[in-house]
Amino acid sequence: MNKFFEEIEKLLYLTRNYGVDNYIKRGGNKDEINPYEFCKFSNFGFKKAQLKVLELLRKEAEVKMEIKSNLSEERLKKAKDQLKIKQIQTDLKLSEMREGLLRHVIDSIAWQIYGGKREIMGRYYMEEEGATSITDEGFEATLALANKINADPTKFALITDLTENIQIGDLHVWSPKGIDIIEVKTGEKNRIAIELFGFYDTNNLNPTECIERIDDAKMRKQMQRMQSQKEKMKKTKRILNKDSGEYQKNPESRVEIHESHFQQETYHSKILALIEKSKEKGWAYESIGAIVNVGVYRDNWRFGAGKEALLESNRGYQIIDIRECTGFTIGEPLLCKPFPDKIIMDIIKGNIIIYIGVDLQRVIDFGNDIGGSMRWSTKKELHDMKTTSPLKGREIISHNNRGVIMAESKNGKAFMGGGFICRLVFDHLHPWIEIANRVHTYQNEIEDEE
Known part of the structure; x- marks a missing residue:
């Protein structure tokens, strides 16, 4: 674990202190901070940390897979070694702890780019359980776009699949002008789906009714999933713009964002x-x-x-x-x-x-x-x-x-x-x-x- 903690300590520096230290080293005025110049350094730290976390998460996934395989093998034995099983279970818990802490690093970046406004961040959490893939084609497309955006020193594209708590949008792109949310779609079916949604919008058609009439079951399911994402995004924007609105997952419930009546x-x-x-x-x-x-x-x-x-x-x-x-x-x-x-x-x-x-x-x-x-x-x-x-x-x-x-x-x-x-x-x-x-x-x- 010591080597892992060393990695966490480096990530802690990148996400907390790298921006300030390098802004000042490069001649920045700490009394009158230039936000555009400062963000270039803090963004660089975030970008470097995000890629390192991804690298470590992928390695941890391999370790976790091997541990689970060993556990399954041990449980299948007629003469079970209970002490060994407990040790493997402990190893699995430690692996899950490491994974959680790595994702927590990215959560800490998200907290910073949203200024610690938990009432806003809460609107992007949909209570959906289960980790998303960080190796499939869809993720690779998201990573490629993030890297392209992150070539701009004034921007930082947060990959939401690396977080524990942001479940709307594939990328949250921070810049001094604000935050943009991007959904990344790849593949022929997604291309067709996007064109169909464009057709529905242009002709003022009800997408739900149109999707129900699609014969291809897989295409219909894909369209329904995308429609659900679009609805959640629309409701989220409405809540954030008006401080209230229909709860994204339950039309019978409402969300209200309240400002503090007393100074916290x-x-x-x-x-x-x-x-x-x-x-x-x-x-x-x-x-x-x-x-x-x-x-x-x-x-x-x-x-x-x-x-x-x-x-x-x-x-x-x-x-x-x-x-x-x-x-x-x-x-x-x-x-x-x-x-x-x-x-x-x-x-x-x-x-x-x-x-x-x-x-x-x-x-x-x-x-x-x-x-x-x-x-x-x-x-x-x-x-x-x-x-x-x-x-x-x-x-x-x-x-x-x-x-x-x-x-x-x-x-x-x-x-x-x-x-x-x-x-x-x-x-x-x-x-x-x-x-x-x-x-x-x-x-x-x-x-x-x-």
């Missing part, structure tokens, strides 16, 4: 102070607003004792390892946190463990103290919500088979979801302000309904 604050500085303090005893703890509990652990405190102590402080509610943000879809990436590179690498390697928990009862209490109407749901209410919600059941936060209802009106109940917890645990937003923003937003929505 983070507790990044408190985490850094705890990291420094933990050098004394091997651990350090602080409660943020009596709602979010943070523990930092070193040495032997990393192995169970620290976690148990924080779980008790958090009154039994779930605590989360900060490294889990590498597998969370939309949130501040570990590689983007305002921490020194060495600290980030210590966290990645497990030399420093940071656990964060949210006391759900105190979220409810504080929300109600400032004018909200939060409460625990019944088991039935939680079951009904998981059954009918367009979100996956695991996205709804629960404890002992009850969820947290943050607001309710004649149009239904708003349950606490993973996005809220993510903002507190992974984005490190101050809980008082985040709860106040939610309460204010819900109150405005209820008033609008009335």
